Amino acid sequence: MATGRTHRPATRSRGIPEATVARLPLYLRALTALSERSVPTVSSEELAAAAGVNSAKLRKDFSYLGSYGTRGVGYDVEYLVYQISRELGLTQDWPVAIVGIGNLGAALANYGGFASRGFRVAALIDADPAMAGTPVAGIAVQHTDDLDRIISDNGVSIGVITTPPGAAQQVCDRLVAAGVTSILNFAPTVLSVPDGVDVRKVDLSIELQILAFHEQRKAGEEAAADGRAVVDTDDEEEAPPMRATPAGRKGPDGDMPAVMPA
């Protein structure tokens, strides 16, 4: 979704669809849970339910990895765990650096889900000199001045940005200059990076906004459900900023049933 423009258009490298890659961690999690319960095999139907997808999709996804199942039986849990881990590159250790140790950075440093996969928090970096030396999640915070050295000393290729938005691009540039080629960005900023560097973003407020959209839609439908009185004058909600451009607005209003029972 957020990956920077890279990804071999030609070269016909290895062809696992991006959508499939994004689901592999999900399968892996479900499989790990089964593995812990010592379940030996699982059918596509069961595993799909545990992962929250449908079984045809799961089978197709797995078909890109190879033929790992046994017809009439299902998939060997341990074997699949290994194959998916390998495909995702989790059989190796990934040192990660977190830059920006505020609330969120600290939360991530403490997050158990990282260590349990191949990720190791190798360094915590912050611009506040007062924080330097303070241990967070058992790791001493280091100062931004040493960023370059910290990254190369630890062989970090994945960086996590949890700084305020204003600092994000600058931090990103420094990370990239120091050799980082994958960035997970929590700052609400569009980062620009050179080719070959991947960026993924997590924006907490975006998720909420998407929920709000659907929530609003539901409210509208509810109202429309019984009363039928889908007023359309409700369009002009309150103070319609009517910023209107030059000439006459094309206006969307008019139609638009659902929205707001005023």
Next chain:
Amino acid sequence: MATGRTHRPATRSRGIPEATVARLPLYLRALTALSERSVPTVSSEELAAAAGVNSAKLRKDFSYLGSYGTRGVGYDVEYLVYQISRELGLTQDWPVAIVGIGNLGAALANYGGFASRGFRVAALIDADPAMAGTPVAGIAVQHTDDLDRIISDNGVSIGVITTPPGAAQQVCDRLVAAGVTSILNFAPTVLSVPDGVDVRKVDLSIELQILAFHEQRKAGEEAAADGRAVVDTDDEEEAPPMRATPAGRKGPDGDMPAVMPA
């Protein structure tokens, strides 16, 4: 993406593609920044660059909302901000409850990006009695026992779950029972909810895993870049757990031109 099965298949309500909805918050953010700099109008090209998408996509997206631009000129910034906000339902106030006030919950409670949109943190809820009363981000944490009352008293329809995975489904059930119809889930669990309830999830370790996949790929390409020796024996990376099922493994290794030229 993560939304629970709902979404009017028939009814032909308003037809804004989900992919477009997911980008509206992005455009809104870019537009807000322009608005703050008092930029009056913007072209699809400029706005697309600021939002990190391409301009054809942006124009298509906007075309679902209506004809808000002016040919030869561009889009009126203020007007678009209003229209998108309205479309997303951000012209109203959304009281949100956060359940599970650990590191992450606290980080979210403090997160500025919520308040700046229509979201208001109406309640913080935690199962630990020792936390009850403690203020986090200026709001006193309340105990889970009162969850039902808190939700209805505040008219909360959006809940955020930041509990440990074991508690997530239970909390989810209680939220839904109390009237919540949209859930943002940070716990690494597949939640099951009744029809009509939307769930979106944010899984921090999944994002890292996707990055690791691409990172690994890069390392491989690099090696293959000069030597041409695109070994495919590299499949057997190190210790292949060979969990093998009943009979003979189909092995991915050997064959598997991966893609599908077949």
Next chain:
DNA sequence: GTCTGTGAAAACCTTCACAGCG
């Protein structure tokens, strides 16, 4: 001339449905 709005084409992703292995 500039820049939007949009049909049409292409790419991508999901779902169906069933052949075929165990």
Next chain:
DNA sequence: CGCTGTGAAGGTTTTCACAGAC
């Protein structure tokens, strides 16, 4: 039989490219 693996169909999203408004 049961369950995987997969062509083929169907749907969605992206991209192209240009007609038409300003």
